[in-house]
Amino acid sequence: MDALTPTLPERIARARADLRAGVPVALDGWLALPVETAPDDRLRALAGMEGARLVLTRRRAEGLRLPVYDGELTRVAAGGMAPAALRAAADPSRDLAAPLKGPFEPVRGDPGPAEAAVALAKSAQLLPAMLLARGGAPGLTALPAAEVLRALRALPPLPPVIAARVPLALAERARVHVHRPLPFGPEHYAVEIGDALRRAGMGEAPLVRLHSACFTGDVLGSLKCDCGPQLAAALAAMGEAGAGVLLYLNQEGRGIGLANKMRAYALQDQGFDTVEANHRLGFEDDERDFRLGAAMLRHLGVPRVRLMTNNPRKVERLAAEGIEVAERLPLIVGANPRNEEYLRVKALKSGHVL
Numbered sequence: 327m328d329a330l331t332p333t334l335p336e337r338i339a340r341a342r343a344d345l346r347a348g349v350p351v352a353l354d355g356w357l358a359l360p361v362e363t364a365p366d367d368r369l370r371a372l373a374g375m376e377g378a379r380l381v382l383t384r385r386r387a388e389g390l391r392l393p394v395y396d397g398e399l400t401r402v403a404a405g406g407m408a409p410a411a412l413r414a415a416a417d418p419s420r421d422l423a424a425p426l427k428g429p430f431e432p433v434r435g436d437p438g439p440a441e442a443a444v445a446l447a448k449s450a451q452l453l454p455a456m457l458l459a460r461g462g463a464p465g466l467t468a469l470p471a472a473e474v475l476r477a478l479r480a481l482p483p484l485p486p487v488i489a490a491r492v493p494l495a496l497a498e499r500a501r502v503h504v505h506r507p508l509p510f511g512p513e514h515y516a517v518e519i520g521d522a523l524r525r526a527g528m529g530e531a532p533l534v535r536l537h538s539a540c541f542t543g544d545v546l547g548s549l550k551c552d553c554g555p556q557l558a559a560a561l562a563a564m565g566e567a568g569a570g571v572l573l574y575l576n577q578e579g580r581g582i583g584l585a586n587k588m589r590a591y592a593l594q595d596q597g598f599d600t601v602e603a604n605h606r607l608g609f610e611d612d613e614r615d616f617r618l619g620a621a622m623l624r625h626l627g628v629p630r631v632r633l634m635t636n637n638p639r640k641v642e643r644l645a646a647e648g649i650e651v652a653e654r655l656p657l658i659v660g661a662n663p664r665n666e667e668y669l670r671v672k673a674l675k676s677g678h679v680l
């Protein structure tokens with residue numbers, strides 16, 4: 327392969343853009359099309375092709391009361407299925423409007439590229455519902471399914487691009503570092519407070535916060551969660567200590583993206599809790615990859631941390647990646663009557679320590 331030929335990770339980046347644009351991707355002789363973004367005529371065309379099937383996650387299948395799955399996926403025959411029926415099966419925020427779905431006929435046997443197709447949809451932050459059929463078309467991004475799965479599980483290189491001083495109201499001596507995943511993906515930010523990096527170099531364990539993006543909480547001041555107050559309290563504590571590192575990971579909505587988080591909120595308005603809503607959409611309750619945080623800490627030269635979190639999974643994930651968590655500091659702020667239930671469910675179902 328020469329230097330001008332796109333590598334597999336580069337072709338995967340291109341495939342993610344294709345899927346968001348509603349363009350199918352070719353996987354091992356199959357076409358894979360996301361139900362969420364595909365235009366109706368394209369869904370109809372694929373549903374008319376040989377072997378047409380709808381691939382959903384087990385989570386979504388459970389929501390549809392479809393007790394047919396192999397492993398984490400469900401495949402149902404989709405030959406001739408109308409676009410509206412496909413969309414209703416894919417998108418539970420339509421469950422109230424379109425309560426009657428099916429009957430569905432399970433597809434068994436060789437799963438083909440089903441798993442890679444769903445993994446690509448998730449990595450494009452689309453609903454994990456893919457229409458598959460045998461065939462090809464000119465001009466499509468073509469990928470080998472098994473290698474796609476391996477590549478999507480791997481941690482991308484996350485080099486720092488640039489850093490500059492940004493004095494903050496809560497911590498005047500602050501620098502913002504931008505880290506950019508290669509070849510392509512959302513950038514993540516490290517906010518360095520005071521002389522945290524110098525002190526880390528001398529063996530001290532600085533205050534560290536792994537914060538996941540929450541547009542509604544961080545920017546709008548939403549009362550549905552505790553993100554905004556946690557962000558402010560972490561920065562204030564670091565400012566006071568004169569040192570700290572806040573990693574701002576662009577994993578909105580626990581990794582499902584803002585559109586899906588709003589779908590989850592719509593389901594929560596119908597009575598589902600934060601975990602159930604994720605499952606109903608076809609996602610796991612937490613789709614974040616905390617290895618990103620560890621990679622950024624390694625780049626910054628911070629091997630030991632005092633981690634501000636109530637989430638034991640963050641401690642475990644960092645430790646598994648070789649970052650020593652010298653201490654876990656609880657970060658309990660921002661409780662209010664509107665997020666009482668949300669915090670209770672996180673403690674009950676996601677193991678958060680209150």
Ligand SMILES: Nc1nc2c(ncn2[C@@H]2O[C@H](COP(=O)(O)OP(=O)(O)OP(=O)(O)O)[C@@H](O)[C@H]2O)c(=O)[nH]1
Nearest residue numbers: 537538539540551577578579580590600635636637
């Ligand atoms: N899918 C989904 N995401 C949510 C919901 N409420 C908040 N979030 C997201 O949850 C994440 C909260 O992140 P953090 O505060 O870093 O993590 P945490 O797991 O609560 O752990 P600690 O705050 O460290 O104790 C953000 O990405 C929010 O956008 C929800 O109801 N559904």
Ligand SMILES: [Zn+2]
Nearest residue numbers: 540543551553
């Ligand atoms: Zn939030």
